Amino acid sequence: xxxxxxxxxxxxxxxxxxxxxxxxxxxxxxxxxxxxxxxxxxxxxxxxxxxxxxxxxxxxxxxxxxxxxxxxxxxxxxxxxxxxxxxxxxxxxxxxxxxxxxxxxxxxxxxxxxxxxxxxxxxxxxxxxxxxxxxxxxxxxxxxx
Amino acid sequence: xxxxxxxxxxxxxxxxxxxxxxxxxxxxxxxxxxxxxxxxxxxxxxxxxxxxxxxxxxxxxxxxxxxxxxxxxxxxxxxxxxxxxxxxxxxxxxxxxxxxxxxxxxxxxxxxxxxxxxxxxxxxxxxxxxxxxxxxxxxxxxxxx
Numbered sequence: 001x002x003x004x005x006x007x008x009x010x011x012x013x014x015x016x017x018x019x020x021x022x023x024x025x026x027x028x029x030x031x032x033x034x035x036x037x038x039x040x041x042x043x044x045x046x047x048x049x050x051x052x053x054x055x056x057x058x059x060x061x062x063x064x065x066x067x068x069x070x071x072x073x074x075x076x077x078x079x080x081x082x083x084x085x086x087x088x089x090x091x092x093x094x095x096x097x098x099x100x101x102x103x104x105x106x107x108x109x110x111x112x113x114x115x116x117x118x119x120x121x122x123x124x125x126x127x128x129x130x131x132x133x134x135x136x137x138x139x140x141x142x143x144x145x
Numbered sequence: 146x147x148x149x150x151x152x153x154x155x156x157x158x159x160x161x162x163x164x165x166x167x168x169x170x171x172x173x174x175x176x177x178x179x180x181x182x183x184x185x186x187x188x189x190x191x192x193x194x195x196x197x198x199x200x201x202x203x204x205x206x207x208x209x210x211x212x213x214x215x216x217x218x219x220x221x222x223x224x225x226x227x228x229x230x231x232x233x234x235x236x237x238x239x240x241x242x243x244x245x246x247x248x249x250x251x252x253x254x255x256x257x258x259x260x261x262x263x264x265x266x267x268x269x270x271x272x273x274x275x276x277x278x279x280x281x282x283x284x285x286x287x288x289x290x
Contacts, residue, residue, distance in 0.1 A: 077287060087191075131257050
């Protein structure tokens with residue numbers, strides 16, 4: 001089974017690695033070589049979108065959930081910075097482009113049925129949320145105080 | 146700011162606490178008391194659904210992403226076990242009901258714009274994924290090996 005706890009060493013490859021990885025499509029899983037097609041997100045299931053979770057790669061804090069379309073996915077892998085698709089603005093959105101709170105990609109994982117992705121990121125300037133909180137999940141519904 | 150790193154003490158209240166919390170709607174955030182309405186998910190944004198992320202409350206590993214409708218949300222809070230909505234089967238789904246891989250809720254958080262939720266869970270029997278992997282995110286897209 002893939003080791004995904006806090007002891008995993010951080011990855012800090014140059015941006016070129018993203019372009020190379022994306023071009024070759026080469027990657028591997030716990031059972032060996034997996035083709036690029038097997039790891040392609042299935043955007044058909046939800047009108048061209050998939051949910052993407054951003055998690056801080058050091059603290060393992062979940063920072064936010066947003067959506068990606070094919071273009072946002074491609075831009076994320078080719079640039080090494082998280083890109084999402086804004087459903088309200090109907091446009092691609094480079095996370096932090098105006099605020100400076102960029103998300104540098106450390107690792108990208110895809111789930112078992114290829115309909116959601118997990119980004120392990122270095123959250124630039126510490127906070128992901130437009131409210132100034134580190135994570136968008138700063139309010140507790142349960143347990144009650 | 147809410148402290149959400151690994152040093153937060155685990156919560157292990159009895160199931161009754163869920164019913165009580167849900168009935169009263171009482172809860173608080175970093176700036177004090179927040180009303181139940183403020184913490185209600187907005188299901189309108191995506192045809193009655195919101196994405197829900199399940200994260201292991203001890204290891205902070207992201208286990209899976211699924212969707213909830215209002216009923217799944219209510220059942221999660223009233224029973225203390227994660228419930229989702231299956232888009233393919235068009236039905237409520239109690240996670241682990243047949244496999245035994247239940248998810249006991251430890252904490253529920255909602256994001257800044259109320260359109261996604263984060264469940265901190267005790268993953269019963271260790272694995273969330275139908276493949277037998279601990280997490281559904283067991284395949285790495287980047288970096289290439």
